[in-house]
Amino acid sequence: MTYKQEELKKGIKLHTINTDKFKTNLIAVFITTALNRENVTKNAVISAILRRGSKTMPSQEDISKQMEEMYGASFDCGLDKTGDNQVLKFYIETINDNFLPQTGEDMLKTSLEKLLDIVFNPFIENEAFKSKYVEQEKNNIKQRIEGKIDNKAKYALDRCTEEMYKNQPFGLYKLGYVEDLDAIDGKNLYEYYKSLINSCKIDIFISGILNENIPSIVFENENIQKLQERTPQYVIPKELNKTAIETENVISESMDVTQGKLILGLDVCINEEDLRYDVLIYNSILGGSANSKMFQNVREKAHLAYVASSNYLRYKNNIFINCGIEIGNYDKALSLIKQQIEDMKNGNFTEEDIANAKKGIIATIETIDDEQDTGITYYFGQELSESNISIEDYKKRIEKVNKENIIDIAKKVFVNTIYFLKD
């Protein structure tokens, strides 16, 4: 496996991952832009409207037929919140030529061209996106925004985040707001699209069995040629300057649920980037694995939950604790969870816990190259945070963490918000 990156133009990068581990080639285009209330909804509609057609494949049906014809190329798009950025993600996955029943097809080149066409050469009528498509996709996004209540556990987590980051970019919902959809039409959306595409950060990832021509094929592609140089507008998730809040925020809301969903949003008040490795270990011991305090004490010993875990969000330095409990057990569960956080501060964990956590994290890092999409996500994370840490370095930094480091982290962990979804 070899990873390389090169700047095609200022603000536009090509990343290649040459690997023969897979039956497929995976290409991704990531459009990164600063998250804000003004544009969040528009970006969501953009990511949906681009699927509706390009100049060479003017309808959704044309795109689908083309993809099917290419042995079921999977074309997919997503929208992510990464730190204070919104990332529009476009993927195409095709079978590598070695596994096609007929030879002589250059599937990689074709799929690259098709994907770039969809993202950078959309179907336009009279200097506007087709208004029928825009109205349909607005409705589509509306349904998806309203659909956030359908997955109750996910909804509780989203609500907790929203409360913790009131009036801040990260508190925004990644698909935007229903009330902001009204003002969007084909014309202003296209104007916005043009400005977005000429000011955002663009990263193109190609993973698979590649030949040395790939960079020149990308560079010479006419859709890439059309793009201007730019100083991309996005937020590098480095300095966080977090301080502990005075009093915890306690929120409880009602919905038609059988099981209560309890979320604790924690602030990790550190400002040095290198301490994030220590936090990874801290989180693993607190609730990141089956050996963790949460799993052992809340699930296995107290039998209060089936799901009892925690997650570290490194771009924002938050940990979210997540539990599904019987509604009547709220007080019991909450005090038990808080006890776990306290125990971490008091150093009530063993060298064995630390060693186990390290093994788990290192095993995850070692498999990065074994999963095509994980590889891309890893290198994109590095790109975004302007860090350049090899997998070997990463492992070394994890190895170095000791008990004192973890207790130091524990002392900087504060409960920010307790959110409970009940009936």
Next chain:
Amino acid sequence: MQVIESLKVKEKVYIEKLENGLTVMIIPKQGMQKKYMIWGTHYGSNESSFVVPGETDITTVPNGVAHFLEHKLFEQENGTNSLDVLTALGVEANAYTTNDHTAYLFECTDNFYEAMDELMDYVQHPYFTDENVEKEKGIIGQEIMMYDDYPEWRVYLNAMQAMYHNNPVKIDIVGTIETISKIDKNILYKCYQTFYNPSNMAMVLCGDFEPEAIIEEVKKRLINTKASGDIKRIYPDEPDTIVQDRIEQKLEVSQPLYTIGIKDTVDCDRKEKKHIAIDILLNIIIGRSSKLYKELYNEGIIYAQPTLEYEFTNIYAHALISGQSPNPEKVYEKFKKEVANLKENGIPEEEFNRIKKMIYGSYIKEYNDVADIARMFLGDYFKGINSFDYLEDIEGITVEYSEQILKDVFKDDKMILSVVKN
């Protein structure tokens, strides 16, 4: 050792049936860091009534025992829990229960043999006490309640209620609070002894392995058990008819969720051929490039590609079309109409070939990840299928064969609509 090679996907599977009846399959993947091991028993929520080999009376147990066993096997006599031990080794361990099998697995980069020791030890050494069985009821109770809050699960399970009169596919894999309350250690031991005999089990290893060497490692860790005779599985009689063509449940959701179910009969031979044909048909009817999808999308009746699947075990088979829509009745009506239209006018050759290419690609993609490969081989094995057969058989699927399947399977009186809405 038997070796089967697929020239299409350029992979090999090494298969050996050991003296004690255990089937071991190895799919070597050179150069992969990740190693995956899965050990399964042909025993899932389908099996509630059976005759233990050597006995004559029928044993009937409460629903949810297979899944309960899955939870409890991790517990060891020395007080440790194997999930903790495996996690401490830095391996990702898990287990799951389906309608027709239960499986224990881990994925790792380092400490493979230590993890193999632990996995093979705990699966072969059950330890149930009154106390540890009682404790589990609380945790599984929360798991059951978690599923109650998943509308996708409700709409699916309700579809089963509408299609099946007696078949155990209609019961929840985890059981209910009421049925699990009746489970005790004696029931668990009895089911364990019956279904965890090596002759009822299969193991798959996928990763950078040398087949001959790894099979020796497996043998070393097996305790001395004799292959038992056939387990007689008793399933209730299931009429071909559906129960009711509509079923509805109220839950707080943004948009109604729907599942259209088509009840099929179980065919014993060439199940995978039928599976391929039905996958092709579903895509022709309502797939991304279909006329119907376009029409429904433009009318705002659906806003994403519905999930299309054909599910089957040795005792049931059905096709499912699921998604969200403001008007599930309309989706159902138009779906039926499109089926009738295809029956009358035939399947266009061009469309058929295009979808076939797509399905072929989707099979190739299954071979990227060691976990996907191992799970696929295990699941297919218990259905009596070698996973490579899908790649071999797809070429021979013709328009005529698919039209026949369309007539045989997609019948109006075998269809149901399940809806979950506000």
